[in-house]
Amino acid sequence: xxxxxxxxxxxxxxxxxxxxxxxxxxxxxxxxxxxxxxxxxxxxxxxxxxxxxxxxxxxxxxxxxxxxxxxxxxxxxxxxxxxxxxxxxxxxxxxxxxxxxxxxxxxxxxxxxxxxxxxxxxxxxxxxxxxxxxxxxxxxxxxxxxxxxxxxxxxxxxxxxxxxxxxxxxxxxxxxxxxxxxxxxxxxxxxxxxxxxxxxxxxxxxxxxxxxxxxxxxxxxxxxxxxxxxxxxxxxxxxxxxxxxxxxxxxxxxxxxxxxxxxxxxxxxxxxxxxxxxxxxxxxxxxxxxxxxxxxxxxxxxxxxx
Amino acid sequence: xxxxxxxxxxxxxxxxxxxxxxxxxxxxxxxxxxxxxxxxxxxxxxxxxxxxxxxxxxxxxxxxxxxxxxxxxxxxxxxxxxxxxxxxxxxxxxxxxxxxxxxxxxxxxxxxxxxxxxxxxxxxxxxxxxxxxxxxxxxxxxxxxxxxxxxxxxxxxxxxxxxxxxxxxxxxxxxxxxxxxxxxxxxxxxxxxxxxxxxxxxxxxxxxxxxxxxxxxxxxxxxxxxxxxxxxxxxxxxxxxxxxxxxxxx
Amino acid sequence: xxxxxxxxxxxxxxxxxxxxxxxxxxxxxxxxxxxxxxxxxxxxxxxxxxxxxxxxxxxxxxxxxxxxxxxxxxxxxxxxxxxxxxxxxxxxxxxxxxxxxxxxxxxxxxxxxxxxxxxxxxxxxxxxxxxxxxxxxxxxxxxxxxxxxxxxxxxxxxxxxxxxxxxxxxxxxxxxxxxxxxxxxxxxxxxxxxxxxxxxxxxxxxxxxxxxxxxxxxxxxxxxxxxxxxxxxxxxxxxxxxxxx
Numbered sequence: 001x002x003x004x005x006x007x008x009x010x011x012x013x014x015x016x017x018x019x020x021x022x023x024x025x026x027x028x029x030x031x032x033x034x035x036x037x038x039x040x041x042x043x044x045x046x047x048x049x050x051x052x053x054x055x056x057x058x059x060x061x062x063x064x065x066x067x068x069x070x071x072x073x074x075x076x077x078x079x080x081x082x083x084x085x086x087x088x089x090x091x092x093x094x095x096x097x098x099x100x101x102x103x104x105x106x107x108x109x110x111x112x113x114x115x116x117x118x119x120x121x122x123x124x125x126x127x128x129x130x131x132x133x134x135x136x137x138x139x140x141x142x143x144x145x146x147x148x149x150x151x152x153x154x155x156x157x158x159x160x161x162x163x164x165x166x167x168x169x170x171x172x173x174x175x176x177x178x179x180x181x182x183x184x185x186x187x188x189x190x191x192x193x194x195x196x197x198x199x200x201x202x203x204x205x206x207x208x209x210x211x212x213x214x215x216x217x218x219x220x221x222x223x224x225x226x227x228x229x230x231x232x233x234x235x236x237x238x239x240x241x242x243x244x245x246x247x248x249x250x251x252x253x254x255x256x257x258x259x260x261x262x263x264x265x266x267x268x269x270x271x272x273x274x275x276x277x278x279x280x281x282x283x284x285x286x287x288x289x290x291x292x293x294x295x296x297x298x299x300x301x302x303x304x305x306x
Numbered sequence: 307x308x309x310x311x312x313x314x315x316x317x318x319x320x321x322x323x324x325x326x327x328x329x330x331x332x333x334x335x336x337x338x339x340x341x342x343x344x345x346x347x348x349x350x351x352x353x354x355x356x357x358x359x360x361x362x363x364x365x366x367x368x369x370x371x372x373x374x375x376x377x378x379x380x381x382x383x384x385x386x387x388x389x390x391x392x393x394x395x396x397x398x399x400x401x402x403x404x405x406x407x408x409x410x411x412x413x414x415x416x417x418x419x420x421x422x423x424x425x426x427x428x429x430x431x432x433x434x435x436x437x438x439x440x441x442x443x444x445x446x447x448x449x450x451x452x453x454x455x456x457x458x459x460x461x462x463x464x465x466x467x468x469x470x471x472x473x474x475x476x477x478x479x480x481x482x483x484x485x486x487x488x489x490x491x492x493x494x495x496x497x498x499x500x501x502x503x504x505x506x507x508x509x510x511x512x513x514x515x516x517x518x519x520x521x522x523x524x525x526x527x528x529x530x531x532x533x534x535x536x537x538x539x540x541x542x543x544x545x546x547x548x549x550x551x552x553x554x555x556x
Numbered sequence: 557x558x559x560x561x562x563x564x565x566x567x568x569x570x571x572x573x574x575x576x577x578x579x580x581x582x583x584x585x586x587x588x589x590x591x592x593x594x595x596x597x598x599x600x601x602x603x604x605x606x607x608x609x610x611x612x613x614x615x616x617x618x619x620x621x622x623x624x625x626x627x628x629x630x631x632x633x634x635x636x637x638x639x640x641x642x643x644x645x646x647x648x649x650x651x652x653x654x655x656x657x658x659x660x661x662x663x664x665x666x667x668x669x670x671x672x673x674x675x676x677x678x679x680x681x682x683x684x685x686x687x688x689x690x691x692x693x694x695x696x697x698x699x700x701x702x703x704x705x706x707x708x709x710x711x712x713x714x715x716x717x718x719x720x721x722x723x724x725x726x727x728x729x730x731x732x733x734x735x736x737x738x739x740x741x742x743x744x745x746x747x748x749x750x751x752x753x754x755x756x757x758x759x760x761x762x763x764x765x766x767x768x769x770x771x772x773x774x775x776x777x778x779x780x781x782x783x784x785x786x787x788x789x790x791x792x793x794x795x796x797x798x799x800x801x
Contacts, residue, residue, distance in 0.1 A: 053649050056797045072794070076560075079651035090646035092637060094469075094574050106567045107650035147646065325727055332734050339741055370625060370733050377726035385640060470725040471633045475580040478625050479587060481733070485617050486591040 006031045006155055006187045007052060011061035014047050014211075022047050023211040024061065029189050029204070032181050036202030036219070037191040040300050044211040045191040046087060049159050052189075053084055065155065080108070083153040085161055089144025093133035097124055097143050100132055101150060110151035118146040121176070137164040145173070149180075156180065158190040162197060174201050195296040209300045225295050229288045230268060232258040235281040243274065262287065309396055309404040313379075317408070322378055326412060329371055330419045333363055337427055344431055352433030354520040356424045357445050358507040364420075364449065365484035365501040369456055373477025375412060376460035377470050379405055384468050398552045405465070406544065409457045417450040441506050441522065448504035448533070455497050455539040456480070462547035466554070495532055497539045503532035560652045564660030567650075571637055572664065577630060581672040584626055588618040589679040593687055606689045608765040614680050619704075619762035621736040623672065624711050624753050628732030630668050631715035632725045634661050639723050644798050654793050658716075662786065665716060669708040677701055700760050703769065706778040707756025713785035714752050720789055749773050752781050 007029035014022040022044040029035040039045050050056040052063055054075055063070040065078045091100050101115045119125040122142040132140060141164055148156055161177065162170045178201055180186045192198050198205055198219075205222055207215040215222070233256050234240045241258055244251050251260045262268075268285065275282060340359065344352060383392070392401055421442060428437055456477075463473035484498040495503075508523040525533070592613035596603055603609035638647045647657065681693065711732075718728040732753070739754030743763060748754040749770065755778055761767050 050797075055645065055648055076651050076653060079649055082649070084645070084649050086642075086645045086649075088642045090643045091641050092571055092643065093641060095571070099570060099573060103567045103570045104646065104650070106563050106570065107652050109563060109651070325730065329730070329734070332737060336737065336741070366621060367733065367737070371730060374726035374730040378724060381725055469575070469633075470636070471577055471580070471629055474629050474632075474726060474729055475584075475626070478580075478622060478629065478729075478733075479584060481625075482584060482587055482617065482622050485621070486587070486595075 004031045005029060005064075006033075006066060007035075007189060008064045009048075009052070009061060010063075012048065012051060012058055012063060013060035014044070014051060014056065015059040020059075021211050022051070022058075025208070025211075025213045027206055027213060027216065029187060031187055032185070033204045034177065034181060034188045034190065034202045035204040035206065036198030037189060037206050037208065038195060038198045038296070038300075039191075039193065039208035041193050043208045043300070045193075045208060046159055048208070049084075049086060049157055049189070049191060053082065053086065053157060054079070055086070080151075081154045082157060083148035083150065083155070084157040084159075085141075085144040085148045086157070086159045088163070089140045090147070091132045091135075091140055091143060094131065096129050096131055097135065097139075097146075098128040100143060101147060104147045104150050108151045114150050114152070118149040121149060122146045123172075138166060138169045141165060141169075141173075145176070152184050152186070154185070154187060156186050156188045156190075158188065160191055160193070162192070162194075170197070177201055195292055199292060207296065207299050214299050222295065223292065225290075226292060227290050228262045229259050229290070230262050231284065231286045231288045232260075232282075233284040234258070234275060235283070239278065239280060240275060243271070257284075259288070309400050310407055313404045313408040316382060317379065322375065322412065325374070325378070326371075326416055327419075329367070330416065330423065333367070333420065334423050334427070336363060337423070341427065341431060344433075349431070350434045351520045352431060353428055353435065353437045354507050354522070356428060357441060358505070358509060358520055360420065360424065360445070360449070361452075361501040361505045362488060364452070365488055365498070366481055368453055368501065369460075369480030369484055369498050370474075370477045372413075372453060372456040373460040373464070373474050373480075375409060376457055376464045377473055379409055380461065380464040381470055383465075384470070398554075399548055402465070402548045402551045405461060406458060406547075409461060410454060413453045413457050414450060417446055417453060420449065421446045438522075445504075445506055448506075448536070449501070451536050451540065452500035452504055455500060455536050455543060458540060458543035458547060459497055462543055462550060465547070465551050495535045497536070497543075499532075500536040500539070503529060504536060560656040561659055564652055564656040565663050568634075568660040568664045575633075577633055578668065578671070580626060580629065581668055582675065584622055585618060585672065585676045585679055588622070589614050589676075589683050593683040597687060605765075606691050607684055607694045610684055610687065610689065611680060611694070611761070611765045612763070614683070615676065615757075615760055615762040618676065619757040619760050620740050620754075621733060623669075623708070623756065624715075624732040624736045624739070625729055626672070627665065627669050627708065627711050628715040628719070628729040631661075631665055631712065632719040632728050634664060634716070635719045636725050648793075648798065655790055658786070658790050658793060661716060662712060665712040666709055669712055670705060673701065673704055673708060694765070696761075696765070699771075700765075703759030703771070703774055704756055705759070706775065707759040710752050710755050710778050710781045710785075713782050713789070717785045717789045717792070720792060749777050752785075755781070 005028045007027060009025055009027045012022060012025040012027070013020060025048060027048070037045055047056060051058050052065070052070070054070060066081065068074050068078060070078060092103070098115060098119070101118065105112060105115055116125070119128055122145050124139060124142055124146060127135065127139060132143065135143065141161065145158070145161060148158065158177070162173050165173060174197065177188060177190060180188060190201065203219055205215070205217065205219050206213055232240065237256065237258060241251055244258065244260060249260050251258055272282060272285065337359070341355070348355065425437060425442070460473055460477055463476055464470065467473060480498040483496065484501065487496070487499040488502055506522060508521050510519045510521065593610070596610050596613045603613070638644055650657070677697065684693070715728060715732060718731055722728055735753035739748070739751055739757060742748055742751040743754045743757060748758040755774060757763060758769055759774060761769065
């Protein structure tokens with residue numbers, strides 16, 4: 001294994017008819033990471049994850065897991081080390097939660113003790129004998145996670161794991177996912193359409209838009225793209241604008257506000273002094289941040305900057 | 307009316323029409339096979355023979371096929387788990403009616419299709435004389451009623467049980483039961499024997515000469531009651547099903 | 557518990573807990589046996605071959621129409637478990653070869669069909685004793701049973717393929733019934749052994765217990781059909797992206 005990447009795709013493409021729902025995706029998930037796979041609904045997240053799991057066949061490109069190429073021959077070897085929860089949870093409704101896990105445990109060939117442990121992890125041990133048909137959606141989702149955890153695989157692939165959970169459940173699921181790499185040495189690839197969720201959970205992020213991976217890096221580096229501006233409201237906007245232009249500063253006008261990139265404190269202090277000297281009243285001097293939200297929207301929305 | 311229209315929209319691409327056409331085609335194939343190379347006597351009794359054979363075939367096939375039709379029309383709601391949504395949009399009674407009427411139209415199409423192919427077959431074979439339209443019309447109505455009773459029964463079961471194996475096995479048992487009723491010549495008041503009680507043509511088989519003679523039956527009072535029973539079944543299955551569906555908690 | 561085949565079989569058995577689907581295999585032969593015996597007793601003046609007459613009364617309709625449809629129902633049920641509740645995702649990501657997963661289903665189907673057949677024979681014996689047949693139990697019954705078994709496996713393979721491809725629960729069952737009807741026509745034209753749905757009836761001698769059946773042809777045709785339909789099912793599972801839609 002030359003790299004530390006647990007999951008690697010090269011020009012991964014999936015075409016349905018004439019539509020390319022996944023287009024030349026080069027994804028790299030480093031070992032031990034929680035990789036947040038972010039994108040609006042229908043951007044190709046599930047399809048990508050399904051191709052990684054061998055549930056869908058790529059039209060083009062290839063995938064390696066643990067440095068081993070994904071193909072028919074290696075399928076079993078790779079699936080043994082992978083746990084997954086794709087789309088809605090899979091379950092047999094006429095069986096109890098424990099019986100559902102028993103089926104997966106049998107197929108995975110892992111120890112029966114794992115069932116008790118994963119039930120404890122997802123806090124379903126009290127509902128283990130209840131029929132899954134009588135579970136709430138959140139419980140089914142947790143059961144799905146428990147099934148993915150069985151055998152404590154090296155790689156966990158979770159597709160929208162917080163779907164259908166209530167706020168408390170979402171919080172619980174996030175904390176649970178965050179604890180897994182530390183506790184069991186797992187690498188996690190988790191998808192979501194909510195930036196805030198990935199922001200709280202992941203340390204790496206890949207953003208997909210209309211089938212294309214438009215951004216991939218650590219979450220920290222995404223944060224560094226967030227930039228700050230100074231917003232200024234004064235009595236004579238035109239004069240103030242001229243002053244700034246003379247200084248060679250890019251300005252923009254938004255409603256009554258003059259916006260310009262934050263330079264340094266000394267310049268702002270100096271600017272204020274000069275405005276007061278010219279008898280211009282200062283109403284507001286504010287710091288404005290481009291939020292992660294804006295970056296996400298600009299990456300996934302119509303604007304194609306960055 | 308709108309509810310009925312949505313029923314038809316829902317079953318788009320479910321190929322129910324195709325399924326039912328295949329059913330009629332196979333029956334048609336059977337008839338072709340059973341009536342090939344007719345002799346003089348068979349030509350003379352041809353029109354009657356068709357009316358004699360049809361219920362015998364239907365009694366075996368229809369209970370199962372009505373269970374297939376009913377399951378096909380209701381299983382999509384089980385699979386899509388759409389009851390909750392539907393029940394908030396429409397009164398459950400209306401919903402049941404829509405499913406019933408939707409199936410009724412299919413059943414009507416099947417019965418008419420069957421009669422049409424009998425007529426086509428008869429004319430192709432150049433059976434003696436013209437078909438007795440009076441009996442053919444009556445057969446059509448009775449055949450339709452028998453199918454409808456079974457359809458409603460199966461619809462009730464299919465809507466009630468998530469596990470579609472239950473209604474289908476009951477349909478299958480119904481087919482077997484109908485067959486056995488036919489075999490031991492016991493005209494029955496059971497819904498599955500309806501086709502038999504509604505047979506208009508009787509057969510006389512002379513054990514010595516081995517000559518088969520067909521005739522239009524004179525029905526006794528009890529036999530008329532058995533016929534009327536079919537219509538009672540329709541009412542019973544419709545009302546009980548509607549009530550059960552309305553009361554069902556989702 | 558080590559081979560993947562054993563794992564798959566055990567998993568299938570676990571899935572079928574709490575579902576009383578075997579009841580159907582219990583009930584249908586009883587109905588058939590009951591009415592068959594009644595009819596035998598009523599017509600005892602014409603039906604003179606004792607065990608052989610009773611056998612045809614018991615099995616004729618059961619084998620042509622109802623066992624195929626019943627096996628079809630069971631096969632539909634086996635795949636419906638995966639067709640519902642997004643189970644294809646977990647079914648196909650289990651670290652077990654697809655062949656084993658398929659064989660797990662097939663084993664379950666065959667197991668049920670064998671039990672059903674054994675039940676038919678048991679009912680036959682009991683009803684025969686009950687009907688007061690004095691002669692000894694026909695020694696050919698073992699051959700009927702074994703040939704019938706092969707025929708059952710053929711039907712299991714066909715129906716498993718149909719129910720895998722057609723997602724509807726009911727339609728494959730309708731096809732099974734039609735297949736049975738066509739099987740009767742094929743048998744009457746002496747093509748009974750060439751057609752998947754009628755091999756079973758031929759093997760069981762359902763029509764006529766004294767019928768001569770070419771055993772080698774029956775075995776070869778059955779094995780041929782089993783291999784063809786099983787291969788098609790495995791190929792379909794491999795090639796089609798079942799979980800993708």
